[in-house]
Amino acid sequence: MLKRYAEPDRIRWTGKAWEIKSALRALQRQKGGNARLKDLLPEMTLHASRLDGLRNR
Numbered sequence: 001m002l003k004r005y006a007e008p009d010r011i012r013w014t015g016k017a018w019e020i021k022s023a024l025r026a027l028q029r030q031k032g033g034n035a036r037l038k039d040l041l042p043e044m045t046l047h048a049s050r051l052d053g054l055r056n057r
Contacts, residue, residue, distance in 0.1 A: 027040045
């Protein structure tokens with residue numbers, strides 16, 4: 001069972017890998033076949049401060 005949690009600074013999906021992958025594909029189809037992940041997620045989840053930590057890895 002896929003569960004989606006949204007917080008002001010992050011988004012979290014829990015479930016089996018195939019459920020998450022299927023949900024992401026459905027979102028991608030809604031936005032157009034070539035949509036990127038950052039285009040699918042809400043703007044509020046992509047804060048620059050959180051992305052800085054990811055860039056430094």
